[in-house]
Amino acid sequence: MKLRVKQFVERYLKEIVEGNAAVFAGAGLSAPAGFVDWRELLRPIAEELDLDADIETDFVALAQFHRNKHHGNKGQQNQLLIERFGVPKDPTVNHNTLARLPIATYWTTNYDDLIEKSLSAQGKTPDVKYTEAHLALTRRGRDAVVYKMHGDVSNPQDAVLAKDDYERYHLKRAAFVTALSGDLVSRTFLFLGFSFTDPNLDYILSRVRLNLEDNQRKHYCFFKKRTKLPGETDEAFKNAVVRQELVIADLLRFNIEAVLVDEYAEIDEALQLLHRLYRSKSVFVSGSADTFDPWGRAKVDAFGRILGSELVKQGYRVVTGLGIGVGDALLSGVVDQVYRTSRNQLDDAVLVRPFPQQIADGDREAVWKRYREELIGEAGIAIFLLGNKNENGANVIADGMKQEFEIAAREKLMVIAMGTSGYAAKEIFDEVAAAPDTFMSDLSAEAKAAVLRLGELNAEPHVMVSEIVKAIATALKK
Incomplete structure (x- = not known):
């Protein structure tokens, strides 16, 4: 045969x-x-x-x-x-x-x-x-x-x-x-x-x-x-x-x-x-926050925990740089799911690479760019959440998260931007929504529609996570 x-x-x-x-x-x-x-x-x-x-x-x-x-x-x-x-x-x-x-x-x-x-x-x-x-x-x-x-x-x-x-x-x-x-x-x-x-x-x-x-x-x-x-x-x-x-x-x-x-x-x-398909088994989660509005800190934490837990439950590996304000809740959900079910080894369920902070100013940009490229290269799907930081006392868009989006788009990852969380995630969603055939060329019409719905969805954390999982499953049916 x-x-x-x-x-x-x-x-x-x-x-x-x-x-x-x-x-x-x-x-x-x-x-x-x-x-x-x-x-x-x-x-x-x-x-x-x-x-x-x-x-x-x-x-x-x-x-x-x-x-x-x-x-x-x-x-x-x-x-x-x-x-x-x-x-x-x-x-x-x-x-x-x-x-x-x-x-x-x-x-x-x-x-x-x-x-x-x-x-x-x-x-x-x-x-x-x-x-x-x-x-x-x-x-x-x-x-x-x-x-x-x-x-x-x-x-x-x-x-x-x-x-x-x-x-x-x-x-x-x-x-x-x-x-x-x-x-x-x-x-x-x-x-x-x-x-x-x-x-x-x-x-x-x-x-x-x-x-x-x-x-x-x-x-x-x-x-x-x-x-x-x-x-x-x-x-x-x-x-x-x-x-x-x-x-x-x-x-x-x-x-x-x-x-x-x-x-x-x-x-x-x-x-x-x-x-x-191998890369699609790993989901890169990008998010950072100094300010948590419009969702609020409680909702962001709940979303992160449920997302980490549900991705592992569905057989995905979570890949993250453990962004400030978001990464801890995500990792908590992953670890809790692994230890409660004993169906996964922790190393199989998550790849965590916190960004090194003590890099000389002249080298930091190049080092972090390569760091991001290697981390995102492990995944086939990227989820973007919030994306703001404190810079000289002012709250600004996290430019590192925008760079991660550029890398993900270049590597043809499936990009899911939770636009209603605001900041960099909102800008990323607007860019994807303005040119869906450019950023989602590998997705079916059904999967494209699911991604666009997610960008405008503002619901309870468990509902949003459920829709993310469905969107990913729809994309992988192709």
């Missing part, structure tokens, strides 16, 4: 949230960045052997034929790896999308450094393993482990490329076999840009299948539906379609379900949807 994209996203998102997700990257993931696949990598070698690279399918054997011709010398092959993979390139959109998700395990047969570069660009620390010695060490403060089972371009002499390398793999890299076997048992993999022709992976999958029989963990992969190539005969095309169907059916032996797409762009969209 082939999964629809929506089914895959729902299932894999659950694994991401629970910390069980892993990625296995093949050459197809790096190709859009400008790196070559095996055919293009070995084209010069094929020409030297008087073979046609466009016809060849067994590239492991092709590399071995070339090595045999040179009496086992790997110098030319090492140089090819350096030339084709040693030139720095930028990670693709898909690399960056994956890096923004809380995925801690990556496996790849690629020699390039795009996975670790994308993780570093997101402020994460990758622990890269491409020799057995690396497996025995742990990088301090790591956020993700990147296993490069065929080696790295920085160490081309030990790269896995030809038959000799594959035949000796289980002797020279036995620890990689053990590590991958363990991850296939304990984690749910998404195979990306992978053709499933790698002998090492086939051996490891087979060993896991034989050991676990009918108790294998579910994994997923993407396949682009085979289309007719230019100049391809009807007979050859029919054979290719049938073969793809047979490969997909065979993968079920290893409990790998295929997601069949018509265009590669659908894979990009699926990964972006995964990221958007």
Whole structure:
């Protein structure tokens, strides 16, 4: 059975949230960045052997034929790896999308450094393993482990490329076999840009299948539906379609379900949807107050407590900088809900990052801007409340809250501004209401209407919170 994209996203998102997700990257993931696949990598070698690279399918054997011709010398092959993979390139959109998700395990047969570069660009620390010695060490403060089972371009002499390398793999890299076997048992993999022709992976999958029989963990992969190539005969095309169907059916032996797409762009969209839905599990609450009118202090406190409690109750994580006058009530609602129900760990229910106050005046603006960007980047929904502060004895609009709105809008968060609370929240709501298609382009007409109603709603706190929860649920139905 082939999964629809929506089914895959729902299932894999659950694994991401629970910390069980892993990625296995093949050459197809790096190709859009400008790196070559095996055919293009070995084209010069094929020409030297008087073979046609466009016809060849067994590239492991092709590399071995070339090595045999040179009496086992790997110098030319090492140089090819350096030339084709040693030139720095930028990670693709898909690399960056994956890096923004809380995925801690990556496996790849690629020699390039795009996975670790994308993780570093997101402020994460990758622990890269491409020799057995690396497996025995742990990088301090790591956020993700990147296993490069065929080696790295920085160490081309030990790269896995030809038959000799594959035949000796289980002797020279036995620890990689053990590590991958363990991850296939304990984690749910998404195979990306992978053709499933790698002998090492086939051996490891087979060993896991034989050991676990009918108790294998579910994994997923993407396949682009085979289309007719230019100049391809009807007979050859029919054979290719049938073969793809047979490969997909065979993968079920290893409990790998295929997601069949018509265009590669659908894979990009699926990964972006995964990221958007993951972020929508977290709600950023922005609010600060020195003056509490027109709602009054009692109503603001009640709203904050009920909002924090209800968001956690509905399965959301609350993200907040703990704004003055608002943050304590919000946090109290979160903690009370967590401790009363014992259904959540506190760390899973809330991300609190109070703003550091003792930053030098010349650095504060830049530091706080980055601080806000990282905090808001954790969420998919933003709620704005009040937004005023005391400045030289006068009550003024909180410019930091306006900056948070700008960041949220740029990151395409769903913005809910409680306009009737006044101040910055009122200005934000007016801006959204004046250009709903600009600020709510990703929302359905029903969700847009719900957001606009919230901006004008002034009711009892429990009523307003109930309407917020409904609006969020409406938006996520899309």
